[in-house]
Amino acid sequence: MPPTSKLNLRLPVDLKEQAEALAQHMGLSLNALCVMALRSQVPYLSRTYRPPPVVPAGLQAPTAPPSSAPAVSRREHVPRVALNAPCPCGSGQKYKRCHGAPGVR
Numbered sequence: 001m002p003p004t005s006k007l008n009l010r011l012p013v014d015l016k017e018q019a020e021a022l023a024q025h026m027g028l029s030l031n032a033l034c035v036m037a038l039r040s041q042v043p044y045l046s047r048t049y050r051p052p053p054v055v056p057a058g059l060q061a062p063t064a065p066p067s068s069a070p071a072v073s074r075r076e077h078v079p080r081v082a083l084n085a086p087c088p089c090g091s092g093q094k095y096k097r098c099h100g101a102p103g104v105r
Contacts, residue, residue, distance in 0.1 A: 009034065016030075081100065083095055083100055087100070
């Protein structure tokens with residue numbers, strides 16, 4: 001028998017009542033029914049959601065090899081504009097008087 005660990009599970013009242021009725025009908029304890037349900041659902045959910053691999057206690061998680069490609073940022077890189085430089089919008093005004101003014105973006 002594989003080693004076990006304790007789990008404190010809180011169920012909604014209606015689900016607990018249904019599970020207890022089913023467990024009694026099947027001649028199982030509520031714990032055994034929960035184990036059966038988890039054993040049947042975890043493989044399906046693992047394929048669907050692909051959790052990270054489980055690393056045994058005491059071992060270090062494998063690290064991914066360093067990637068040669070630079071990290072891609074989702075934010076577009078916009079060069080900073082000096083306050084006294086012309087505004088990049090083409091208005092001819094200084095940046096601080098055009099788009100650099102407080103409250104204007």
